Amino acid sequence: MLHTSLYCRSFPSPSHLRSLVLSSRLFPSVAVRTSPTLSLRRSRANRSIAMAATEDNRIKRIASSIRVIPDWPKPGVMFQDITTLLLDPLAFKDSIDLFVERYKDKGITVVAGVEARGFIFGPPIALAIGAKFVPMRKPNKLPGEVISEEYSLEYGTDVMEMHVGAVQSGDRVLVIDDLIATGGTLCAAIRLLERVGAEVVESACVIELPELKGRERLGDRPLFVLIKAKGV
Amino acid sequence: MAAPIEEKDQATQDPRKEGIASSIRVVPHVPKGGIMFQDITPLLLDPKVFKDTVDLFIERYTGKDISAVAGTKMCRALRILEEGIEARGFIFGPPIALAIGAKFIPLRKPRKLPGEVISEEYVLEYGRDCLEMHVGAVQQGEHVLVVDDLIATGGTLCAAISLLERAGAKVVECACVIELPELKGRERLKVTPLYVLVESH
Numbered sequence: 001m002l003h004t005s006l007y008c009r010s011f012p013s014p015s016h017l018r019s020l021v022l023s024s025r026l027f028p029s030v031a032v033r034t035s036p037t038l039s040l041r042r043s044r045a046n047r048s049i050a051m052a053a054t055e056d057n058r059i060k061r062i063a064s065s066i067r068v069i070p071d072w073p074k075p076g077v078m079f080q081d082i083t084t085l086l087l088d089p090l091a092f093k094d095s096i097d098l099f100v101e102r103y104k105d106k107g108i109t110v111v112a113g114v115e116a117r118g119f120i121f122g123p124p125i126a127l128a129i130g131a132k133f134v135p136m137r138k139p140n141k142l143p144g145e146v147i148s149e150e151y152s153l154e155y156g157t158d159v160m161e162m163h164v165g166a167v168q169s170g171d172r173v174l175v176i177d178d179l180i181a182t183g184g185t186l187c188a189a190i191r192l193l194e195r196v197g198a199e200v201v202e203s204a205c206v207i208e209l210p211e212l213k214g215r216e217r218l219g220d221r222p223l224f225v226l227i228k229a230k231g232v
Numbered sequence: 233m234a235a236p237i238e239e240k241d242q243a244t245q246d247p248r249k250e251g252i253a254s255s256i257r258v259v260p261h262v263p264k265g266g267i268m269f270q271d272i273t274p275l276l277l278d279p280k281v282f283k284d285t286v287d288l289f290i291e292r293y294t295g296k297d298i299s300a301v302a303g304t305k306m307c308r309a310l311r312i313l314e315e316g317i318e319a320r321g322f323i324f325g326p327p328i329a330l331a332i333g334a335k336f337i338p339l340r341k342p343r344k345l346p347g348e349v350i351s352e353e354y355v356l357e358y359g360r361d362c363l364e365m366h367v368g369a370v371q372q373g374e375h376v377l378v379v380d381d382l383i384a385t386g387g388t389l390c391a392a393i394s395l396l397e398r399a400g401a402k403v404v405e406c407a408c409v410i411e412l413p414e415l416k417g418r419e420r421l422k423v424t425p426l427y428v429l430v431e432s433h
Contacts, residue, residue, distance in 0.1 A: 069346040079346050083366060086326070086336040093330055116305055119322040120338070123276070124330050127283055133276040133323070143262040143269045163273055 058094040063227045065091040066207065080207050080229055082117060082178050096121065098226055099204055100128040103174055106201060110173040112136050112162075114189055117178035121206065125176060134166045136175075136189045147195065151188035160188045162196075169197025179207040180223065183214030190221055234258070234270065234410060234432040248284035253430040255281045256410065270410050270432055272320060272381050286324065288429055289407055290331040293377055298404060300376045301329035302337040302396060304363065304388055305344075324409065325379040334377070337369045339392050350398060354391040363391040365399065372400035382410040383426065386417030393424055 067084040071077065085091050103125065112134045113122025119135060126133040137160070139148065145164040150157050167173065175189050180203070190200045200221065208214065208225040215223050234256040236249035255275040262269035275281050303325030322338060329336040341362070342351065348367040353360055370376060378392045383406070393403045403424055411417065411428040418426050 067347070072346040073343075081346050083338060083345065083369070086329075086338070087369060089329070089333050089335055092326075092336065096330060116322060116340075116344075119305075119320070120326050120336070123282075123323050124327045126276075126279070127286060127327055130279045132279060133282065135273065135276070135320075135323075142273070143259040143271050144257075166273065166277060 055098070058091075058098060059226060061088070061091045062095050062098075062206070063229075066227070066229075068229075078230060080179055080209075082120075082206060085206070086120065095206055095226060096124045096128070099125050099176075102204075102224065103202075104129045106174075107172050108174045108201060109171045110134055110167055110193075110198065112167070112173055112175045112189060112193060114160075114175070114177040114185055115141070118176045121178060122176040125174070131174070132166075134162065134173075136192065137161050147192060149188045149192045149195070151184050151191075153184060154182070158185075158188075160185070160192060162192050167193055167196050167198045171198040173198045173200045175200060175203040177203075177205050179209070180205045180214040180225065181209045181212045183212075183217030186214065186223075187217055190218075234430045236430050246288065248281075248288060249429055251278075251281045252285050252288075252409070256430065256432070258432070268432075270382055270412070272323075272409060275409070276323065285409060285429065286327045286331070289324070289328045289379070292407075292427065293328065293405075294332050296332075296404070297375055298332060298334050298377045299374045300335045300337055300370055300401070301325045301332075302339055302365075302376055302378045302392055304339040304378075304380055304392055305341070321380040324381060328377070328379060328407075335369075337365065337376075339363050339365050339395065350395060352391045352395045352398070354387055354394075356385075356387055361387070361391075363388065363395060365395045367399075370396060370399045370401040374401045375404045376401045378403055378406045380406070380408050382412070383408045383417040383421075383428065384412045384415045386415075386420035389417065389424075389426075390420055393421070 065085040065088045067081040069079040069081050072079040108129055108131050110132045111122045111126035113119050114136045115138055123133050139159045139161055142161055142163055146161040147164055148159050148161050150159050173193050180186055186203050193200050202222040202224055204224045206226050208228045210228050234253040236253050255278055257271040257274045259269040259271050303321030305322050326336045342364055345364050345366055349364040350367055351362055351364045353362045376396050383389055389406050396403050405425045405427055407427045409429050411431050413431055
């Protein structure tokens with residue numbers, strides 16, 4: 001039986017530090033399905049509300065565990081530090097669970113993690129959904145044969161590399177990083193994967209900084225995030 | 233060529249270790265001539281072997297009162313002069329931490345961690361390196377496991393142990409997928425126990 005408090009649970013209002021926007025794709029619809037009795041319909045709706053309330057709590061815990069460091073690495077930047085999330089075993093587990101729940105039945109064969117913080121979130125997701133883990137790295141880190149993709153930064157360019165043969169044509173890939181800002185890094189990862197014939201099913205991050213328009217840069221490439229925050 | 237650690241009783245050799253050993257690719261002359269680079273990326277491309285690797289560590293450390301797992305992301309010098317190969321302690325540490333309900337603490341090169349840090353400089357065969365940890369990541373008396381993909385000379389692991397002990401924690405063990413025994417890292421760790429899955433010669 002559900003407690004009445006779950007019926008009355010409201011979605012979080014924006015905190016004074018950051019706004020929490022719950023991705024609409026996260027929650028199952030509460031549509032009433034055809035069923036023999038009213039009580040059965042109500043219990044299905046109850047379960048959906050309970051699930052939504054539980055996921056609401058997980059997002060809240062994750063968001064409040066992230067530390068914001070002002071003026072790092074340079075003045076004017078509000079740095080979203082996920083290391084404090086990693087110090088909270090329940091919040092860390094919740095963040096992985098939220099990704100795993102979304103992707104476990106999507107036929108994902110590869111999780112591509114972007115160096116360096118994508119290496120923290122990617123492997124647990126890969127392990128849980130039975131996918132390969134492929135690191136997407138800075139130059140000259142991967143031994144053996146690699147393919148490279150140059151991409152632009154605010155000032156200058158950088159290069160991302162992937163092992164030849166790590167990903168095959170027809171692989172269904174999830175790209176993971178801790179945060180999307182301008183989207184340059186994610187776009188480079190997606191291009192590398194598409195060059196070898198893989199299908200990038202979605203990109204996923206813990207945090208999005210919407211003002212930096214990374215989502216727009218991704219265009220029609222799907223993006224899923226747990227939290228949106230102000231980064232500047 | 234990587235091989236499973238010889239168990240005292242051959243009959244109890246864990247069969248999972250064979251798969252792990254054979255999934256490690258040895259790349260000769262990387263980063264320089266004479267070096268045999270231990271590439272664990274093929275291990276990550278085999279979900280069953282990756283899971284077996286993590287499971288072996290989880291089975292060992294579940295219920296052992298470990299509250300934190302520390303992993304490094306450092307340049308590692310293997311008898312080379314200028315270049316380092318970055319370690320992949322970030323890849324194995326977090327899944328172990330998640331499974332045993334411990335925190336994960338990243339230990340990094342200078343200027344990668346924002347906010348207040350403590351630093352440990354250490355000597356490599358040629359030159360020096362520096363490892364940093366966030367202030368407040370560990371509390372006094374916490375039991376910590378340090379995880380890395382490989383132990384060579386043991387320099388990085390010793391620096392990690394030093395950082396954690398300076399913050400008042402106790403490092404109960406270091407755990408690595410691969411040991412290069414000829415580089416005597418185990419001896420450099422002195423009293424800190426070391427657990428590895430495979431050796432490479």
